[in-house]
Amino acid sequence: MSLLSVEGLTARYGSSQALFGVDLTIATGEVTALMGRNGMGKTTTVKAICRLIRSAGRLTLDGADLHCLPSHKVARMGVGLVPEGRRCFADLTVRENLIAAARPGEWTLKSVAQLFPALAERMAQRAASLSGGEQQMLAIGRALMTNPRLLILDEATEGLAPIVRQEIWAAVRRLKEETGVAILLIDKSVKELAQVSDKAVILARGKTVWSGPMTDLTPEISERYVGV
Numbered sequence: 001m002s003l004l005s006v007e008g009l010t011a012r013y014g015s016s017q018a019l020f021g022v023d024l025t026i027a028t029g030e031v032t033a034l035m036g037r038n039g040m041g042k043t044t045t046v047k048a049i050c051r052l053i054r055s056a057g058r059l060t061l062d063g064a065d066l067h068c069l070p071s072h073k074v075a076r077m078g079v080g081l082v083p084e085g086r087r088c089f090a091d092l093t094v095r096e097n098l099i100a101a102a103r104p105g106e107w108t109l110k111s112v113a114q115l116f117p118a119l120a121e122r123m124a125q126r127a128a129s130l131s132g133g134e135q136q137m138l139a140i141g142r143a144l145m146t147n148p149r150l151l152i153l154d155e156a157t158e159g160l161a162p163i164v165r166q167e168i169w170a171a172v173r174r175l176k177e178e179t180g181v182a183i184l185l186i187d188k189s190v191k192e193l194a195q196v197s198d199k200a201v202i203l204a205r206g207k208t209v210w211s212g213p214m215t216d217l218t219p220e221i222s223e224r225y226v227g228v
């Protein structure tokens, strides 16, 4: 059975409809890339999954209807979000940011520090003083500290220097290889997404227009819907 199942998802911002029928499924241990040009509904889909905006359609995690739950309960059920813009508590230290998110499980301060050694050296620093790359590591660390079953990274490497981007991709690969967490990835780099993802789901104008194994994603489909 799928861990996450989304079927016919619709959502609107006021009078403007943004999602018109998003379908996707994610299984445990699977990495899924959510792709599409700008403004096609990727972030809105993620917000709907996390119950940060209202939506309709089928939305279940492990068979439980997420539409009945507020966002904090969705997080407690095991959905860890690394939002676009990586919001951390700027005035708290790295350690405090991580502890504030902690729930029991295999992810602890120690295991996050092992995944991101750069954070280990900065546990006592305020989040505001970190570089963009370190802040993204902290945002991922915070999501992991909730011990999620599904980790969602919205714009995983946006605005980061190439060397830091490589560190983030390496961390995603380690999560894939060494843990059973399901991962939903949004990023502009199709090449990196293709290397790490098992599956792709492509959105156009708020709808799923293609989904399948990453190996079936041809250059023609990419060019048509993703713009590369």
Ligand code: ATP
Pocket (backbone or CB within 6 Å): 013, 016, 018, 036, 037, 038, 039, 040, 041, 042, 043, 044, 045
């Ligand atoms: P990007 O890659 O640019 O982040 P996206 O695929 O994540 O794009 P969304 O941000 O989900 O796309 O946007 C989907 C549609 O909803 C777009 O038409 C966008 O203009 C609209 N939209 C997004 N956020 C809001 C908002 N807060 N209020 C009104 N409309 C919005």
